[in-house]
Amino acid sequence: MKRSAKILCLLGLSFLMISCNEQQNGTVNQEINKEQIVVDNLMTRRSIRAYEDEIVPRDIMNVILECGIYAPNGMNKQPWEIRVVDDQNYIKELTDLYLSDMDDDHPRNPKKDPNFRNMFRNAPTIVFIAMEPGFCSQVDCGLLAGNMVNAAWGYGIGSCILMAPIQFMKSEKAKPYLDKLSFSEGYELLMAIGFGYPDERPQAKPRIYEKIKFID
Ligand SMILES: Cc1cc2nc3c(=O)[nH]c(=O)nc-3n(C[C@H](O)[C@H](O)[C@H](O)COP(=O)(O)O)c2cc1C
Known part of the structure:
Protein backbone atom coordinates (compact mmCIF):
# COMPACT_ATOMS: atom_id res chain seq x y z
CA MET A 1 0.00 0.00 0.00
CA LYS A 2 1.31 3.47 -0.83
CA ARG A 3 2.42 5.64 2.06
CA SER A 4 -0.38 8.20 1.70
CA ALA A 5 -3.00 5.42 1.66
CA LYS A 6 -1.51 3.83 4.77
CA ILE A 7 -1.46 7.16 6.64
CA LEU A 8 -5.12 7.71 5.66
CA CYS A 9 -6.01 4.21 6.90
CA LEU A 10 -4.23 4.80 10.21
CA LEU A 11 -5.91 8.20 10.64
CA GLY A 12 -9.27 6.62 9.82
CA LEU A 13 -8.70 3.79 12.28
CA SER A 14 -7.65 6.18 15.06
CA PHE A 15 -10.69 8.38 14.39
CA LEU A 16 -12.99 5.35 14.49
CA MET A 17 -11.49 4.09 17.75
CA ILE A 18 -11.71 7.52 19.40
CA SER A 19 -15.31 8.01 18.14
CA CYS A 20 -16.35 4.62 19.55
CA ASN A 21 -14.90 5.53 22.92
CA GLU A 22 -16.59 8.89 22.87
CA GLN A 23 -19.91 7.23 22.16
CA GLN A 24 -19.47 4.61 24.87
CA ASN A 25 -18.08 6.80 27.64
CA GLY A 26 -19.02 10.30 26.65
CA THR A 27 -15.29 11.17 26.95
CA VAL A 28 -12.24 10.58 24.81
CA ASN A 29 -10.39 7.71 26.44
CA GLN A 30 -7.38 6.95 24.27
CA GLU A 31 -5.75 5.04 27.16
CA ILE A 32 -8.09 2.07 26.58
CA ASN A 33 -6.84 1.67 23.04
CA LYS A 34 -3.15 2.07 23.79
CA GLU A 35 -2.55 -1.66 24.11
CA GLN A 36 -4.58 -2.36 20.96
CA ILE A 37 -2.46 0.09 19.02
CA VAL A 38 0.77 -1.43 20.36
CA VAL A 39 -0.36 -5.02 19.66
CA ASP A 40 -1.60 -4.06 16.20
CA ASN A 41 1.74 -2.41 15.43
CA LEU A 42 3.68 -5.51 16.54
CA MET A 43 1.40 -7.96 14.74
CA THR A 44 1.23 -6.13 11.41
CA ARG A 45 4.95 -5.39 11.00
CA ARG A 46 6.56 -7.30 8.17
CA SER A 47 10.04 -7.41 6.75
CA ILE A 48 9.92 -5.26 3.63
CA ARG A 49 12.05 -5.85 0.55
CA ALA A 50 10.47 -3.45 -1.95
CA TYR A 51 10.50 0.28 -1.29
CA GLU A 52 9.56 3.62 -2.74
CA ASP A 53 12.54 5.80 -3.73
CA GLU A 54 12.10 8.33 -0.92
CA ILE A 55 14.79 8.41 1.74
CA VAL A 56 13.37 8.35 5.29
CA PRO A 57 13.48 11.96 6.57
CA ARG A 58 16.22 12.39 9.16
CA ASP A 59 13.90 13.85 11.80
CA ILE A 60 11.83 10.64 11.69
CA MET A 61 14.98 8.50 11.61
CA ASN A 62 16.11 10.32 14.76
CA VAL A 63 12.95 9.27 16.61
CA ILE A 64 13.40 5.67 15.41
CA LEU A 65 17.05 5.69 16.54
CA GLU A 66 16.10 7.13 19.92
CA CYS A 67 13.48 4.38 20.37
CA GLY A 68 16.28 1.95 19.55
CA ILE A 69 18.69 3.12 22.22
CA TYR A 70 15.91 3.02 24.83
CA ALA A 71 15.78 -0.77 24.41
CA PRO A 72 16.52 -2.83 27.52
CA ASN A 73 20.17 -3.87 27.56
CA GLY A 74 22.37 -5.79 29.97
CA MET A 75 23.56 -3.57 32.84
CA ASN A 76 22.77 -0.58 30.62
CA LYS A 77 26.15 -1.06 28.92
CA GLN A 78 24.69 -0.02 25.55
CA PRO A 79 27.37 -2.04 23.76
CA TRP A 80 26.48 -0.69 20.33
CA GLU A 81 27.43 1.96 17.84
CA ILE A 82 25.00 2.98 15.12
CA ARG A 83 25.67 4.57 11.74
CA VAL A 84 23.00 5.78 9.33
CA VAL A 85 23.67 5.92 5.59
CA ASP A 86 21.18 7.60 3.28
CA ASP A 87 23.79 8.61 0.69
CA GLN A 88 22.58 6.78 -2.42
CA ASN A 89 26.07 6.97 -3.99
CA TYR A 90 27.54 4.97 -1.09
CA ILE A 91 24.82 2.33 -1.42
CA LYS A 92 25.13 2.14 -5.22
CA GLU A 93 28.94 1.97 -5.27
CA LEU A 94 28.97 -0.73 -2.60
CA THR A 95 26.30 -2.71 -4.45
CA ASP A 96 28.22 -2.43 -7.74
CA LEU A 97 31.29 -3.76 -5.95
CA TYR A 98 29.25 -6.59 -4.41
CA LEU A 99 27.89 -7.58 -7.82
CA SER A 100 31.20 -7.23 -9.65
CA ASP A 101 32.52 -10.61 -8.49
CA MET A 102 29.32 -12.51 -9.16
CA ASP A 103 28.97 -14.93 -12.00
CA ASP A 104 26.30 -13.53 -14.34
CA ASP A 105 24.96 -17.04 -14.94
CA HIS A 106 24.53 -17.88 -11.27
CA PRO A 107 20.82 -18.65 -10.67
CA ARG A 108 20.82 -16.50 -7.51
CA ASN A 109 22.55 -13.51 -9.07
CA PRO A 110 20.42 -10.55 -7.91
CA LYS A 111 20.88 -8.91 -11.31
CA LYS A 112 18.38 -11.49 -12.60
CA ASP A 113 15.70 -9.90 -10.40
CA PRO A 114 14.08 -7.05 -12.36
CA ASN A 115 13.13 -5.36 -9.06
CA PHE A 116 16.68 -5.44 -7.68
CA ARG A 117 17.94 -2.01 -6.62
CA ASN A 118 20.61 -2.62 -4.04
CA MET A 119 22.27 -5.23 -1.83
CA PHE A 120 20.31 -4.07 1.23
CA ARG A 121 17.07 -5.57 -0.01
CA ASN A 122 16.49 -2.39 -1.98
CA ALA A 123 16.10 -0.05 1.01
CA PRO A 124 17.07 3.61 0.53
CA THR A 125 18.16 4.22 4.15
CA ILE A 126 20.54 1.82 5.88
CA VAL A 127 21.40 1.59 9.56
CA PHE A 128 24.58 -0.28 10.45
CA ILE A 129 24.96 -1.64 13.98
CA ALA A 130 28.33 -2.60 15.45
CA MET A 131 28.72 -4.21 18.86
CA GLU A 132 31.39 -4.22 21.50
CA PRO A 133 31.80 -7.99 22.10
CA GLY A 134 30.56 -9.07 25.53
CA PHE A 135 28.26 -11.40 27.46
CA CYS A 136 24.97 -9.68 26.50
CA SER A 137 26.04 -7.76 23.41
CA GLN A 138 24.30 -9.73 20.67
CA VAL A 139 21.07 -9.87 22.65
CA ASP A 140 21.31 -6.14 23.37
CA CYS A 141 21.84 -5.29 19.70
CA GLY A 142 18.92 -7.54 18.74
CA LEU A 143 16.67 -5.66 21.15
CA LEU A 144 17.96 -2.34 19.79
CA ALA A 145 17.06 -3.53 16.29
CA GLY A 146 13.65 -4.79 17.44
CA ASN A 147 12.76 -1.42 18.96
CA MET A 148 13.84 0.35 15.80
CA VAL A 149 11.87 -1.79 13.32
CA ASN A 150 8.73 -1.61 15.43
CA ALA A 151 9.04 2.15 15.99
CA ALA A 152 9.54 2.58 12.23
CA TRP A 153 6.42 0.56 11.47
CA GLY A 154 4.41 2.93 13.65
CA TYR A 155 5.42 5.69 11.21
CA GLY A 156 4.44 3.55 8.20
CA PRO A 165 25.44 -8.43 3.60
CA ILE A 166 27.72 -8.41 6.66
CA GLN A 167 30.26 -10.95 5.41
CA PHE A 168 30.84 -8.88 2.29
CA MET A 169 30.98 -5.64 4.33
CA LYS A 170 33.83 -7.18 6.35
CA SER A 171 35.74 -8.31 3.25
CA GLU A 172 38.95 -6.66 2.07
CA LYS A 173 37.14 -5.40 -1.00
CA ALA A 174 34.56 -3.47 0.99
CA LYS A 175 37.08 -2.14 3.56
CA PRO A 176 36.93 1.51 2.39
CA TYR A 177 33.16 1.44 2.90
CA LEU A 178 33.39 -0.17 6.33
CA ASP A 179 36.14 2.35 7.26
CA LYS A 180 33.84 5.17 6.21
CA LEU A 181 31.39 4.08 8.92
CA SER A 182 34.15 4.93 11.41
CA PHE A 183 33.19 2.54 14.18
CA SER A 184 35.36 2.83 17.29
CA GLU A 185 38.29 0.49 17.91
CA GLY A 186 37.04 -2.82 19.37
CA TYR A 187 33.58 -2.61 17.78
CA GLU A 188 32.52 -5.27 15.29
CA LEU A 189 29.91 -4.82 12.56
CA LEU A 190 26.97 -7.09 13.46
CA MET A 191 24.02 -6.23 11.26
CA ALA A 192 22.42 -3.80 8.89
CA ILE A 193 18.79 -2.71 8.82
CA GLY A 194 17.20 -1.32 5.69
CA PHE A 195 14.46 1.31 6.12
CA GLY A 196 12.10 2.97 3.67
CA TYR A 197 8.50 3.48 2.65
CA PRO A 198 7.03 0.09 1.68
CA ASP A 199 6.14 -0.68 -1.91
CA GLU A 200 4.75 -4.11 -1.07
CA ARG A 201 2.40 -5.55 1.51
CA PRO A 202 3.57 -9.07 2.36
CA GLN A 203 1.48 -11.58 4.26
CA ALA A 204 2.65 -12.60 7.73
CA LYS A 205 5.03 -15.55 7.71
CA PRO A 206 3.50 -18.45 9.68
CA ARG A 207 4.54 -18.74 13.33
CA ILE A 208 4.86 -22.01 15.29
CA TYR A 209 2.54 -21.63 18.28
CA GLU A 210 3.56 -25.05 19.66
CA LYS A 211 6.88 -23.50 20.65
CA ILE A 212 5.06 -21.69 23.47
CA LYS A 213 4.20 -23.60 26.63
CA PHE A 214 2.91 -22.56 30.03
CA ILE A 215 4.46 -24.70 32.76
CA ASP A 216 2.02 -25.65 35.55
C1 LIG B 1 18.86 -11.70 12.85
C2 LIG B 1 18.09 -11.56 11.55
C3 LIG B 1 18.75 -11.64 10.34
C4 LIG B 1 18.04 -11.48 9.15
N1 LIG B 1 18.74 -11.47 7.97
C5 LIG B 1 18.06 -11.28 6.81
C6 LIG B 1 18.77 -11.18 5.57
O1 LIG B 1 19.98 -11.23 5.52
N2 LIG B 1 18.05 -11.00 4.44
C7 LIG B 1 16.68 -10.89 4.45
O2 LIG B 1 16.08 -10.72 3.40
N3 LIG B 1 15.98 -10.96 5.64
C8 LIG B 1 16.64 -11.14 6.79
N4 LIG B 1 15.95 -11.18 7.99
C9 LIG B 1 14.48 -11.03 7.99
C10 LIG B 1 13.79 -12.37 8.26
O3 LIG B 1 13.85 -13.15 7.11
C11 LIG B 1 12.34 -12.11 8.70
O4 LIG B 1 12.33 -11.36 9.88
C12 LIG B 1 11.57 -13.42 8.94
O5 LIG B 1 11.44 -14.16 7.74
C13 LIG B 1 10.16 -13.18 9.51
O6 LIG B 1 9.42 -12.34 8.65
P1 LIG B 1 8.81 -10.95 9.17
O7 LIG B 1 9.95 -10.10 9.65
O8 LIG B 1 8.12 -10.35 7.98
O9 LIG B 1 7.86 -11.27 10.29
C14 LIG B 1 16.64 -11.31 9.19
C15 LIG B 1 15.99 -11.20 10.42
C16 LIG B 1 16.70 -11.31 11.59
C17 LIG B 1 15.98 -11.11 12.90
Whole structure:
Protein backbone atom coordinates (compact mmCIF):
# COMPACT_ATOMS: atom_id res chain seq x y z
CA MET A 1 0.00 0.00 0.00
CA LYS A 2 1.31 3.47 -0.83
CA ARG A 3 2.42 5.64 2.06
CA SER A 4 -0.38 8.20 1.70
CA ALA A 5 -3.00 5.42 1.66
CA LYS A 6 -1.51 3.83 4.77
CA ILE A 7 -1.46 7.16 6.64
CA LEU A 8 -5.12 7.71 5.66
CA CYS A 9 -6.01 4.21 6.90
CA LEU A 10 -4.23 4.80 10.21
CA LEU A 11 -5.91 8.20 10.64
CA GLY A 12 -9.27 6.62 9.82
CA LEU A 13 -8.70 3.79 12.28
CA SER A 14 -7.65 6.18 15.06
CA PHE A 15 -10.69 8.38 14.39
CA LEU A 16 -12.99 5.35 14.49
CA MET A 17 -11.49 4.09 17.75
CA ILE A 18 -11.71 7.52 19.40
CA SER A 19 -15.31 8.01 18.14
CA CYS A 20 -16.35 4.62 19.55
CA ASN A 21 -14.90 5.53 22.92
CA GLU A 22 -16.59 8.89 22.87
CA GLN A 23 -19.91 7.23 22.16
CA GLN A 24 -19.47 4.61 24.87
CA ASN A 25 -18.08 6.80 27.64
CA GLY A 26 -19.02 10.30 26.65
CA THR A 27 -15.29 11.17 26.95
CA VAL A 28 -12.24 10.58 24.81
CA ASN A 29 -10.39 7.71 26.44
CA GLN A 30 -7.38 6.95 24.27
CA GLU A 31 -5.75 5.04 27.16
CA ILE A 32 -8.09 2.07 26.58
CA ASN A 33 -6.84 1.67 23.04
CA LYS A 34 -3.15 2.07 23.79
CA GLU A 35 -2.55 -1.66 24.11
CA GLN A 36 -4.58 -2.36 20.96
CA ILE A 37 -2.46 0.09 19.02
CA VAL A 38 0.77 -1.43 20.36
CA VAL A 39 -0.36 -5.02 19.66
CA ASP A 40 -1.60 -4.06 16.20
CA ASN A 41 1.74 -2.41 15.43
CA LEU A 42 3.68 -5.51 16.54
CA MET A 43 1.40 -7.96 14.74
CA THR A 44 1.23 -6.13 11.41
CA ARG A 45 4.95 -5.39 11.00
CA ARG A 46 6.56 -7.30 8.17
CA SER A 47 10.04 -7.41 6.75
CA ILE A 48 9.92 -5.26 3.63
CA ARG A 49 12.05 -5.85 0.55
CA ALA A 50 10.47 -3.45 -1.95
CA TYR A 51 10.50 0.28 -1.29
CA GLU A 52 9.56 3.62 -2.74
CA ASP A 53 12.54 5.80 -3.73
CA GLU A 54 12.10 8.33 -0.92
CA ILE A 55 14.79 8.41 1.74
CA VAL A 56 13.37 8.35 5.29
CA PRO A 57 13.48 11.96 6.57
CA ARG A 58 16.22 12.39 9.16
CA ASP A 59 13.90 13.85 11.80
CA ILE A 60 11.83 10.64 11.69
CA MET A 61 14.98 8.50 11.61
CA ASN A 62 16.11 10.32 14.76
CA VAL A 63 12.95 9.27 16.61
CA ILE A 64 13.40 5.67 15.41
CA LEU A 65 17.05 5.69 16.54
CA GLU A 66 16.10 7.13 19.92
CA CYS A 67 13.48 4.38 20.37
CA GLY A 68 16.28 1.95 19.55
CA ILE A 69 18.69 3.12 22.22
CA TYR A 70 15.91 3.02 24.83
CA ALA A 71 15.78 -0.77 24.41
CA PRO A 72 16.52 -2.83 27.52
CA ASN A 73 20.17 -3.87 27.56
CA GLY A 74 22.37 -5.79 29.97
CA MET A 75 23.56 -3.57 32.84
CA ASN A 76 22.77 -0.58 30.62
CA LYS A 77 26.15 -1.06 28.92
CA GLN A 78 24.69 -0.02 25.55
CA PRO A 79 27.37 -2.04 23.76
CA TRP A 80 26.48 -0.69 20.33
CA GLU A 81 27.43 1.96 17.84
CA ILE A 82 25.00 2.98 15.12
CA ARG A 83 25.67 4.57 11.74
CA VAL A 84 23.00 5.78 9.33
CA VAL A 85 23.67 5.92 5.59
CA ASP A 86 21.18 7.60 3.28
CA ASP A 87 23.79 8.61 0.69
CA GLN A 88 22.58 6.78 -2.42
CA ASN A 89 26.07 6.97 -3.99
CA TYR A 90 27.54 4.97 -1.09
CA ILE A 91 24.82 2.33 -1.42
CA LYS A 92 25.13 2.14 -5.22
CA GLU A 93 28.94 1.97 -5.27
CA LEU A 94 28.97 -0.73 -2.60
CA THR A 95 26.30 -2.71 -4.45
CA ASP A 96 28.22 -2.43 -7.74
CA LEU A 97 31.29 -3.76 -5.95
CA TYR A 98 29.25 -6.59 -4.41
CA LEU A 99 27.89 -7.58 -7.82
CA SER A 100 31.20 -7.23 -9.65
CA ASP A 101 32.52 -10.61 -8.49
CA MET A 102 29.32 -12.51 -9.16
CA ASP A 103 28.97 -14.93 -12.00
CA ASP A 104 26.30 -13.53 -14.34
CA ASP A 105 24.96 -17.04 -14.94
CA HIS A 106 24.53 -17.88 -11.27
CA PRO A 107 20.82 -18.65 -10.67
CA ARG A 108 20.82 -16.50 -7.51
CA ASN A 109 22.55 -13.51 -9.07
CA PRO A 110 20.42 -10.55 -7.91
CA LYS A 111 20.88 -8.91 -11.31
CA LYS A 112 18.38 -11.49 -12.60
CA ASP A 113 15.70 -9.90 -10.40
CA PRO A 114 14.08 -7.05 -12.36
CA ASN A 115 13.13 -5.36 -9.06
CA PHE A 116 16.68 -5.44 -7.68
CA ARG A 117 17.94 -2.01 -6.62
CA ASN A 118 20.61 -2.62 -4.04
CA MET A 119 22.27 -5.23 -1.83
CA PHE A 120 20.31 -4.07 1.23
CA ARG A 121 17.07 -5.57 -0.01
CA ASN A 122 16.49 -2.39 -1.98
CA ALA A 123 16.10 -0.05 1.01
CA PRO A 124 17.07 3.61 0.53
CA THR A 125 18.16 4.22 4.15
CA ILE A 126 20.54 1.82 5.88
CA VAL A 127 21.40 1.59 9.56
CA PHE A 128 24.58 -0.28 10.45
CA ILE A 129 24.96 -1.64 13.98
CA ALA A 130 28.33 -2.60 15.45
CA MET A 131 28.72 -4.21 18.86
CA GLU A 132 31.39 -4.22 21.50
CA PRO A 133 31.80 -7.99 22.10
CA GLY A 134 30.56 -9.07 25.53
CA PHE A 135 28.26 -11.40 27.46
CA CYS A 136 24.97 -9.68 26.50
CA SER A 137 26.04 -7.76 23.41
CA GLN A 138 24.30 -9.73 20.67
CA VAL A 139 21.07 -9.87 22.65
CA ASP A 140 21.31 -6.14 23.37
CA CYS A 141 21.84 -5.29 19.70
CA GLY A 142 18.92 -7.54 18.74
CA LEU A 143 16.67 -5.66 21.15
CA LEU A 144 17.96 -2.34 19.79
CA ALA A 145 17.06 -3.53 16.29
CA GLY A 146 13.65 -4.79 17.44
CA ASN A 147 12.76 -1.42 18.96
CA MET A 148 13.84 0.35 15.80
CA VAL A 149 11.87 -1.79 13.32
CA ASN A 150 8.73 -1.61 15.43
CA ALA A 151 9.04 2.15 15.99
CA ALA A 152 9.54 2.58 12.23
CA TRP A 153 6.42 0.56 11.47
CA GLY A 154 4.41 2.93 13.65
CA TYR A 155 5.42 5.69 11.21
CA GLY A 156 4.44 3.55 8.20
CA ILE A 157 8.10 2.88 7.50
CA GLY A 158 9.11 -0.61 6.47
CA SER A 159 12.37 -2.29 7.35
CA CYS A 160 14.36 -5.47 7.05
CA ILE A 161 17.04 -6.66 9.44
CA LEU A 162 19.93 -7.91 7.31
CA MET A 163 22.74 -10.24 8.28
CA ALA A 164 23.51 -11.53 4.77
CA PRO A 165 25.44 -8.43 3.60
CA ILE A 166 27.72 -8.41 6.66
CA GLN A 167 30.26 -10.95 5.41
CA PHE A 168 30.84 -8.88 2.29
CA MET A 169 30.98 -5.64 4.33
CA LYS A 170 33.83 -7.18 6.35
CA SER A 171 35.74 -8.31 3.25
CA GLU A 172 38.95 -6.66 2.07
CA LYS A 173 37.14 -5.40 -1.00
CA ALA A 174 34.56 -3.47 0.99
CA LYS A 175 37.08 -2.14 3.56
CA PRO A 176 36.93 1.51 2.39
CA TYR A 177 33.16 1.44 2.90
CA LEU A 178 33.39 -0.17 6.33
CA ASP A 179 36.14 2.35 7.26
CA LYS A 180 33.84 5.17 6.21
CA LEU A 181 31.39 4.08 8.92
CA SER A 182 34.15 4.93 11.41
CA PHE A 183 33.19 2.54 14.18
CA SER A 184 35.36 2.83 17.29
CA GLU A 185 38.29 0.49 17.91
CA GLY A 186 37.04 -2.82 19.37
CA TYR A 187 33.58 -2.61 17.78
CA GLU A 188 32.52 -5.27 15.29
CA LEU A 189 29.91 -4.82 12.56
CA LEU A 190 26.97 -7.09 13.46
CA MET A 191 24.02 -6.23 11.26
CA ALA A 192 22.42 -3.80 8.89
CA ILE A 193 18.79 -2.71 8.82
CA GLY A 194 17.20 -1.32 5.69
CA PHE A 195 14.46 1.31 6.12
CA GLY A 196 12.10 2.97 3.67
CA TYR A 197 8.50 3.48 2.65
CA PRO A 198 7.03 0.09 1.68
CA ASP A 199 6.14 -0.68 -1.91
CA GLU A 200 4.75 -4.11 -1.07
CA ARG A 201 2.40 -5.55 1.51
CA PRO A 202 3.57 -9.07 2.36
CA GLN A 203 1.48 -11.58 4.26
CA ALA A 204 2.65 -12.60 7.73
CA LYS A 205 5.03 -15.55 7.71
CA PRO A 206 3.50 -18.45 9.68
CA ARG A 207 4.54 -18.74 13.33
CA ILE A 208 4.86 -22.01 15.29
CA TYR A 209 2.54 -21.63 18.28
CA GLU A 210 3.56 -25.05 19.66
CA LYS A 211 6.88 -23.50 20.65
CA ILE A 212 5.06 -21.69 23.47
CA LYS A 213 4.20 -23.60 26.63
CA PHE A 214 2.91 -22.56 30.03
CA ILE A 215 4.46 -24.70 32.76
CA ASP A 216 2.02 -25.65 35.55
C1 LIG B 1 18.86 -11.70 12.85
C2 LIG B 1 18.09 -11.56 11.55
C3 LIG B 1 18.75 -11.64 10.34
C4 LIG B 1 18.04 -11.48 9.15
N1 LIG B 1 18.74 -11.47 7.97
C5 LIG B 1 18.06 -11.28 6.81
C6 LIG B 1 18.77 -11.18 5.57
O1 LIG B 1 19.98 -11.23 5.52
N2 LIG B 1 18.05 -11.00 4.44
C7 LIG B 1 16.68 -10.89 4.45
O2 LIG B 1 16.08 -10.72 3.40
N3 LIG B 1 15.98 -10.96 5.64
C8 LIG B 1 16.64 -11.14 6.79
N4 LIG B 1 15.95 -11.18 7.99
C9 LIG B 1 14.48 -11.03 7.99
C10 LIG B 1 13.79 -12.37 8.26
O3 LIG B 1 13.85 -13.15 7.11
C11 LIG B 1 12.34 -12.11 8.70
O4 LIG B 1 12.33 -11.36 9.88
C12 LIG B 1 11.57 -13.42 8.94
O5 LIG B 1 11.44 -14.16 7.74
C13 LIG B 1 10.16 -13.18 9.51
O6 LIG B 1 9.42 -12.34 8.65
P1 LIG B 1 8.81 -10.95 9.17
O7 LIG B 1 9.95 -10.10 9.65
O8 LIG B 1 8.12 -10.35 7.98
O9 LIG B 1 7.86 -11.27 10.29
C14 LIG B 1 16.64 -11.31 9.19
C15 LIG B 1 15.99 -11.20 10.42
C16 LIG B 1 16.70 -11.31 11.59
C17 LIG B 1 15.98 -11.11 12.90
